[in-house]
Amino acid sequence: MFTAIKNLFRFSKKAKNKNIQVSNDLSLLISDVHSHLVPGVDDGSPDMDTSIALIRRLQNLGFKKLVTTPHIMVDLYPNTPEILKPRFEELKVEVAKRLPPIELFLGAEYFLDLDLLDLLSKPDELLTFPCTDPLNGSKLEMILFEFAFHLPPNYDILAEIIFKMQTSGLTPVLAHCARYPYFHKDRSELKKLHEKGVILTINAATLCGSYGDLAKETALYAIENGWVRMICSDTHAPHHIAAVKELESSPVLADMIESGTLLNPGIGLN
Numbered sequence: 001m002f003t004a005i006k007n008l009f010r011f012s013k014k015a016k017n018k019n020i021q022v023s024n025d026l027s028l029l030i031s032d033v034h035s036h037l038v039p040g041v042d043d044g045s046p047d048m049d050t051s052i053a054l055i056r057r058l059q060n061l062g063f064k065k066l067v068t069t070p071h072i073m074v075d076l077y078p079n080t081p082e083i084l085k086p087r088f089e090e091l092k093v094e095v096a097k098r099l100p101p102i103e104l105f106l107g108a109e110y111f112l113d114l115d116l117l118d119l120l121s122k123p124d125e126l127l128t129f130p131c132t133d134p135l136n137g138s139k140l141e142m143i144l145f146e147f148a149f150h151l152p153p154n155y156d157i158l159a160e161i162i163f164k165m166q167t168s169g170l171t172p173v174l175a176h177c178a179r180y181p182y183f184h185k186d187r188s189e190l191k192k193l194h195e196k197g198v199i200l201t202i203n204a205a206t207l208c209g210s211y212g213d214l215a216k217e218t219a220l221y222a223i224e225n226g227w228v229r230m231i232c233s234d235t236h237a238p239h240h241i242a243a244v245k246e247l248e249s250s251p252v253l254a255d256m257i258e259s260g261t262l263l264n265p266g267i268g269l270n
């Protein structure tokens with residue numbers, strides 16, 4: 001336990017020595033916790049055949065569980081549980097017919113705004129997913145949310161939303177924490193979120209440099225400081241899965257797997 005906790009705050013020799021060759025077994029992650037696989041509801045998979053193809057590729061990488069998280073954004077993607085649940089059930093039926101067994105969960109990627117504050121007044125109606133923390137066995141009910149990319153969040157609203165989530169028994173999970181440009185300039189805000197109990201996630205594509213050097217540097221900084229506990233695919237299309245495959249040779253991921261701090265393996269356990 002002490003070794004695992006200590007590794008939260010520093011890289012191992014693998015991550016620091018770029019000359020060390022690693023071969024990560026992605027099946028050790030067990031779960032991917034951020035994807036857009038419900039067909040035709042957002043900017044992810046447009047149809048059932050595409051969803052099946054994407055899930056097959058994730059499964060071939062070794063994932064046994066997938067949390068698919070459609071956008072819920074009032075102006076752009078006005079999804080509700082009533083809209084998403086029937087389409088998710090259709091997806092599950094097709095997956096059961098056409099693929100080897102894989103466990104699917106329906107979450108959502110909630111956009112942080114005043115509408116989310118309203119939704120939190122009925123926490124039982126939110127799309128969340130369970131997790132057991134491998135470090136201490138805590139049972140968590142997680143809710144994924146995101147910020148706008150062009151402007152930082154209103155920090156008063158953010159504080160209220162985090163408070164409402166936590167007092168409702170939910171664990172806040174911030175999507176792709178290193179992709180927000182304003183955090184590239186002020187990484188202390190990520191530290192504050194971590195200290196408030198928000199789980200920070202990193203996309204595989206960010207670690208591979210797909211979103212630029214500043215995003216990758218921010219991701220590495222957050223990981224090195226022990227603020228990141230999930231690696232996600234954020235699958236919208238095949239290139240996101242290709243980025244996950246690149247992590248098979250990532251010393252950074254090797255270090256995170258070795259530390260035992262990643263929450264991915266605990267998804268679905270309650």
